[in-house]
Amino acid sequence: MSLMNRQKKNKAPLFSVKNIVIDFIRVTGAIPTLLWLRPKKIFATAEAKQKLRGGALIISNHTDFVDPVYLMTAFWYRRHHFIASEQIMDSKAGGFLRACGCIRIDRDNVTMNTLREITDKLKQGEVVSMFPQGRISAGKDEGASFKSGMVLMAIRSGSPIVPVYIKPRKGFFGRLYVVVGERVSVTELYGERPTFAQIDAATKLLYEREKQLKDLAD
Numbered sequence: 001m002s003l004m005n006r007q008k009k010n011k012a013p014l015f016s017v018k019n020i021v022i023d024f025i026r027v028t029g030a031i032p033t034l035l036w037l038r039p040k041k042i043f044a045t046a047e048a049k050q051k052l053r054g055g056a057l058i059i060s061n062h063t064d065f066v067d068p069v070y071l072m073t074a075f076w077y078r079r080h081h082f083i084a085s086e087q088i089m090d091s092k093a094g095g096f097l098r099a100c101g102c103i104r105i106d107r108d109n110v111t112m113n114t115l116r117e118i119t120d121k122l123k124q125g126e127v128v129s130m131f132p133q134g135r136i137s138a139g140k141d142e143g144a145s146f147k148s149g150m151v152l153m154a155i156r157s158g159s160p161i162v163p164v165y166i167k168p169r170k171g172f173f174g175r176l177y178v179v180v181g182e183r184v185s186v187t188e189l190y191g192e193r194p195t196f197a198q199i200d201a202a203t204k205l206l207y208e209r210e211k212q213l214k215d216l217a218d
Contacts, residue, residue, distance in 0.1 A: 022079050025100065026076070034073060039074055041179075041180055044216060048180050052162065054125050055122040056122070057157075057160070058075070058080075058128070059129075061214070064168065071178075082097075082130070083130040084102045103118055115156065119153055119156040155194065161185075163180075165210060165217055181209050
């Protein structure tokens with residue numbers, strides 16, 4: 001089954017009672033946030049311009065604690081389930097984050113239950129967004145700490161990975177620039193049972209894509 005056909009088959013509902021908190025925030029916060037950030041999307045290729053449908057894993061650089069807001073603004077028409085560290089999910093804000101659909105993950109010891117929860121969301125046609133660096137990084141090489149876990153999630157769910165680069169904003173009223181890359185289907189590249197070497201190659205490919213997106217933003 002082609003990538004486009006899988007996306008059509010796994011199309012998530014626009015609104016859901018199960019995700020009432022997420023949908024409420026999307027609806028009530030969309031207009032003021034769009035007016036504030038005035039997002040400008042830059043597309044790496046013509047294929048990258050296609051509207052995001054069905055299950056997809058969005059990956060992005062991470063230089064600011066409000067990056068989740070930026071991703072939600074860039075893809076305002078989709079519901080996001082963010083992967084959040086155990087430290088954040090166990091904080092006072094944890095209850096609210098769980099209501100917002102965030103998925104708790106132990107970065108040092110990812111459990112099968114966590115992996116299953118993420119892949120189930122993707123198989124249900126939802127969007128899962130993550131920052132594969134794991135932590136906020138303002139360093140020169142923002143993608144050097146990419147984790148291969150994102151590739152495993154994509155393989156288990158059969159979902160594409162969408163690389164995104166968020167350009168750091170200039171001041172509180174600075175305009176948001178987001179560069180969207182072409183979707184990468186690991187299963188189309190290496191099949192449903194890739195080797196460890198192929199998983200590593202896919203991780204490096206996505207890292208290189210992120211660097212290319214950064215160049216486009218600059």
